[in-house]
Amino acid sequence: MSRLTVYDTTLRDGSQREGISFSVSDKLKITQRLDDFGIDYIEGGWPGSNPKDIEYFRKVRQLDLKHSKISAFSSTRRAGIRVQDDLNIQALLAAETNVVTIFGKSWDFHVTDAIGTTLEENLAMISDTVAYFKEMGREVIYDAEHFFDGYRHNPEYAMATIKAAEEAGADMVVLCDTNGGMMPFALQQILQHVRSRITSKLGIHAHDDAGMAVSNSIIAAEMGFDQIQGTINGYGERCGNANLCTIIPNLQLKLSMLIVEPEQLEQLTCLSRYVAELANLSPQEQQPYVGENAFAHKGGIHVDAVLKHAHTYEHLQPELVGNSRRILVSELSGKSNVLYKAREHNIDLSKETPETKAVLDRIKEMEYQGYQFEGAEASFELLIWKALKVHQRLFELVGVRTFVEKIGDNGNILSEATVKVRVDNREYLTAGEGNGPVHALDEALRKALLQVYPEIRHFHLVDYKVRVLDGKDGTGAKVRVLIETRDERKKKSWGTVGVSPNLIEASWQALVDSVEYGLMNANKAKMKELRKAVKQFRMEG
Structure with missing residues (x-):
């Protein structure tokens, strides 16, 4: 050399x-x-x-x-x-x-x-x-x-x-x-x-x-x-x-x-x-070798081949430059994508299992509606749990209300939200204020659940993105909300997604997934119980 x-x-x-x-x-x-x-x-x-x-x-x-x-x-x-x-x-x-x-x-x-x-x-x-x-x-x-x-x-x-x-x-x-x-x-x-x-x-x-x-x-x-x-x-x-x-x-x-x-x-x-x-700049996702997408695979045929022989669609091993392979889940996915992503989350599915096809069909249906799981892997994992019928709801929404008020051209905007949830047949009603209605919703939901799940105090919303999916519909267009949440205690982040013509509803969906996923991962006993249920499903399947 x-x-x-x-x-x-x-x-x-x-x-x-x-x-x-x-x-x-x-x-x-x-x-x-x-x-x-x-x-x-x-x-x-x-x-x-x-x-x-x-x-x-x-x-x-x-x-x-x-x-x-x-x-x-x-x-x-x-x-x-x-x-x-x-x-x-x-x-x-x-x-x-x-x-x-x-x-x-x-x-x-x-x-x-x-x-x-x-x-x-x-x-x-x-x-x-x-x-x-x-x-x-x-x-x-x-x-x-x-x-x-x-x-x-x-x-x-x-x-x-x-x-x-x-x-x-x-x-x-x-x-x-x-x-x-x-x-x-x-x-x-x-x-x-x-x-x-x-x-x-x-x-x-x-x-x-x-x-x-x-x-x-x-x-x-x-x-x-x-x-x-x-x-x-x-x-x-x-x-x-x-x-x-x-x-x-x-x-x-x-x-x-x-x-x-x-x-x-x-x-x-x-x-x-x-x-x-x-430098306070977002990493360039498409950058050769070091970009997040440098070794990302989305098409189902590609993924199936990569799982058999990585060099079919990779010019070298990503580990040589400290990167890693990523399998994306989308409407282009095949069963191999679902299997790979499930394994990443310690969920073992079989390619021949009807539930695998059900998950794939559900993903394609949801992405047709505007959902995107490439930046929302926590929502994807919850989707699998629900498809396998091993998901356990940690709380149930009873009702939610948001209020936004502005007085005069130069007046401040006041945003408030009230949330009522049910946990183990007991209802909790709280209110929150924020810089906007979504922030207020987040504050109110956390206050309500903090009384039952104290670990939620370690969760913080670190990123919030809104994408209008079809601009020609104007203010009636669907929006996709992507939320990133971080557990400061575990130094772990996860992404969730919500889609609706209503911005508050899309935000609520992503918030609920975010909190639920965080609570499941924070509770070792519940995660152990969940994985036991997945294992039992595999044995019976």
């Missing part, structure tokens, strides 16, 4: 994505996780641009990093001044990192029209800055900004810029597709020419504006380039940077290049979701 280095710029380039603003604490936590994963270089930021990055470089020295090298980022010296007089250069030096990454202009158009200097002065800026940091004992990575666009407009000058960095002593010359528009076949020709002219180690830094960042990075790796730059989850400005969560497994599992140790690669999915969490 060959070995190339991976350079992560999530903390600098990745943070330029709209909506991302890492705190210093976030950056330090991500740094530690990247080091644990085995990333070779971590670009911490631009110390001359903001106080936050200065603080990061001061605090990162306190981390006990085992593998990663921290790099500070900045530009070449400004035109017309000495390196030692440039404040950005001195801020970079003050960061006290062993590695510095310097970017300079490769496109003559940028030299003359963007920074407003001569082509000769730009070459001197590159050479002076690289040489200065080499004299200071730093490892220098030179990022040739806009190299590919510059090469296409003026190949001689673009080559002269990276030659200046090489001759000044740069340890690595990185070719940047800054505008992200390069096609793989054109990029490959340029890489071949550079490789024939430059003896320094070479790297690539690709952006994804044409959707080619991963492909272009892999081509460079196959051609023997020494470094790949990118970000976790492809975060970055505009369309993002090259996605390391796709590049790393492709190189290691498809092209047999050793990037990280196998046990570290198994942490890739966890790393991807951890960074997404700190």
Whole structure:
């Protein structure tokens, strides 16, 4: 296996994505996780641009990093001044990192029209800055900004810029597709020419504006380039940077290049979701390798084949990258889907059992009405219990009422709900207030059941989604409500679903499933009794 280095710029380039603003604490936590994963270089930021990055470089020295090298980022010296007089250069030096990454202009158009200097002065800026940091004992990575666009407009000058960095002593010359528009076949020709002219180690830094960042990075790796730059989850400005969560497994599992140790690669999915969490972004479900749907199967024929031989519809084992297989249940499902999902919940059905077909028929009927169980596995499990006639109702609704009042254009909205439930022939009537009628319903239901089931105090509604199913019906359209609830004591979450033309009714259905499922799982005795009933059903069936 060959070995190339991976350079992560999530903390600098990745943070330029709209909506991302890492705190210093976030950056330090991500740094530690990247080091644990085995990333070779971590670009911490631009110390001359903001106080936050200065603080990061001061605090990162306190981390006990085992593998990663921290790099500070900045530009070449400004035109017309000495390196030692440039404040950005001195801020970079003050960061006290062993590695510095310097970017300079490769496109003559940028030299003359963007920074407003001569082509000769730009070459001197590159050479002076690289040489200065080499004299200071730093490892220098030179990022040739806009190299590919510059090469296409003026190949001689673009080559002269990276030659200046090489001759000044740069340890690595990185070719940047800054505008992200390069096609793989054109990029490959340029890489071949550079490789024939430059003896320094070479790297690539690709952006994804044409959707080619991963492909272009892999081509460079196959051609023997020494470094790949990118970000976790492809975060970055505009369309993002090259996605390391796709590049790393492709190189290691498809092209047999050793990037990280196998046990570290198994942490890739966890790393991807951890960074997404700190970035305050939802994980990308369709993302290759690490996405929640990367190994999800929905069609009945697919599932049946996967259960026999996983490689029929999977290009590799999901466990290699720390992901897992998911079997979805929907109107496209066959019996195999139901069997697989039932087994996940410790419910053993037989493919020939009439009840299995009844469950499948019921699922298809409910999804025709608008239900969706892909994000509501708790409702799916309750459905199976009911189909097997082993479900035990924990409470019965006697009545529910909601009240919403608004007085005047600028008045606050008051939402109240009353709920009456029956448990063991005893009725409980309570009221609740909330930010809206659904919140009030949730509060009232919990108050009523808390008197009988004290464990409900640990349940919290953490997500609530409403989807209009048929917009052409206007305000009379059906809505689907998905609720996610969490048991803070067990650190476990579950999803439930409700569908109705009435938003309150759909919400009530999802709430009832949520509370009932949570109570069943919180009560070990009831779960034991339930599984005993399922087992007895199997023996009799």
